[in-house]
Amino acid sequence: MKLRVIELRRIAMPLVGPFRTSFGTQTARDILLLKVVTDGAEGWGECGALLDPGYSDEYLAGELGVLKDYFIPTLASSRGRDRVEAHGAHAVADLLHPFKGHRMAKAVLEMAILDAELREEGRSFARELGGVVDRVPSGVSVGIFEEIPQLLDVVGGYLDEGYVRIKLKIEPGWDLEPVRAVRERFGDDVLLQVDANTAYTLRDARHLAMLDDFGLLLIEQPLEEEDVLGHAELARQVRTPICLDESIVSSQTAAAAISLGACSIINIKPGRVGGYLEAVKIHDLAVAHGLAVWCGGMIETGLGRAANMALASLPGFTLPGDVSASGRFYKTDITEPFVLEEGHIRVPTGPGLGVTPIPEILDEVTTSIEHIEF
Numbered sequence: 001m002k003l004r005v006i007e008l009r010r011i012a013m014p015l016v017g018p019f020r021t022s023f024g025t026q027t028a029r030d031i032l033l034l035k036v037v038t039d040g041a042e043g044w045g046e047c048g049a050l051l052d053p054g055y056s057d058e059y060l061a062g063e064l065g066v067l068k069d070y071f072i073p074t075l076a077s078s079r080g081r082d083r084v085e086a087h088g089a090h091a092v093a094d095l096l097h098p099f100k101g102h103r104m105a106k107a108v109l110e111m112a113i114l115d116a117e118l119r120e121e122g123r124s125f126a127r128e129l130g131g132v133v134d135r136v137p138s139g140v141s142v143g144i145f146e147e148i149p150q151l152l153d154v155v156g157g158y159l160d161e162g163y164v165r166i167k168l169k170i171e172p173g174w175d176l177e178p179v180r181a182v183r184e185r186f187g188d189d190v191l192l193q194v195d196a197n198t199a200y201t202l203r204d205a206r207h208l209a210m211l212d213d214f215g216l217l218l219i220e221q222p223l224e225e226e227d228v229l230g231h232a233e234l235a236r237q238v239r240t241p242i243c244l245d246e247s248i249v250s251s252q253t254a255a256a257a258i259s260l261g262a263c264s265i266i267n268i269k270p271g272r273v274g275g276y277l278e279a280v281k282i283h284d285l286a287v288a289h290g291l292a293v294w295c296g297g298m299i300e301t302g303l304g305r306a307a308n309m310a311l312a313s314l315p316g317f318t319l320p321g322d323v324s325a326s327g328r329f330y331k332t333d334i335t336e337p338f339v340l341e342e343g344h345i346r347v348p349t350g351p352g353l354g355v356t357p358i359p360e361i362l363d364e365v366t367t368s369i370e371h372i373e374f
């Protein structure tokens with residue numbers, strides 16, 4: 001395949017309601033989309049980076065800058081063009097390897113090129129990545145609220161919709177009480193887990209161990225992302241399984257965390273680890289070590305959601321992921337919306353992502369656009 005044009009497009013999408021985590025409150029999602037036009041097809045990528053560097057050190061303008069200044073020029077060089085022509089998306093990570101970090105920017109380029117390649121060949125993302133099921137169980141991530149009754153209303157609504165797993169965002173001061181309240185109201189059968197987004201330290205180990213009474217599936221990323229040893233120590237002090245999100249940025253960091261005993265479950269987010277191909281490697285590594293994985297989310301539009309459904313259809317994704325319906329975050333998605341069917345979401349089967357932005361809706365949410373010709 002030959003690259004012809006790359007389009008960088010920023011969009012702004014209002015959320016159906018505020019989403020508060022231990023690192024801040026989102027009321028809208030600013031997203032970088034990247035479209036590649038090749039000699040045979042068009043492909044779409046969605047960058048996971050949030051507007052601010054609050055979840056990780058990546059942020060929208062930073063990823064846009066590194067794409068324009070380094071990554072796209074590298075692909076446009078004669079060596080870059082040759083490699084992509086010969087090996088498609090599989091050449092991208094290797095070509096960009098000399099540049100440190102910025103995995104979400106690497107991931108968006110790889111995703112768009114993979115989409116174009118697969119659309120050209122008429123193959124789906126799920127088929128390419130190794131998916132084995134037609135639909136995936138859908139979990140939902142629930143933000144922090146001011147008051148417990150509000151939380152219970154929201155959780156009750158999601159359970160009525162059919163979501164099969166609830167994840168509560170927690171932080172110091174909002175942990176035991178919301179978990180206890182959800183258990184008391186909705187019972188012990190609800191699949192329930194919590195996500196701290198690095199809000200605790202190892203000094204909180206005894207407090208976190210009090211969550212053991214509630215039969216949670218896991219505690220996600222309680223400590224800082226670089227505190228892998230701390231997680232290994234915490235895992236010895238709490239019975240609830242530890243799951244890592246922010247700490248796992250590559251198959252190498254996954255291998256280290258696994259051998260240190262820092263986690264028994266991994267949340268795989270393709271953007272955070274540099275792309276869907278690296279995500280599959282982490283899946284394979286986890287399966288080989290007997291760990292469970294699940295697919296995380298970054299409040300994606302239908303584009304990222306489509307690719308996440310494909311990833312979540314791999315056999316090692318044995319826990320329900322943050323693969324919710326479009327309506328969880330957006331009143332109007334830029335693609336045809338993903339909907340919940342008996343607590344599951346159908347994995348797209350069409351070529352590439354299997355979904356495409358609806359031009360009028362996309363234009364309405366676009367805040368800037370630029371083109372780079374090859």
Ligand code: OSB
Pocket residue numbers: 055140141195197245296297298299300322323324
């Ligand atoms: O930690 O999983 C997280 C959203 C933005 C940044 C980080 C996280 C999240 C979520 C929502 O929990 C996941 C989703 O449903 O997209």
Ligand code: MG
Pocket residue numbers: 195197220221245246267296
């Ligand atoms: Mg998380």
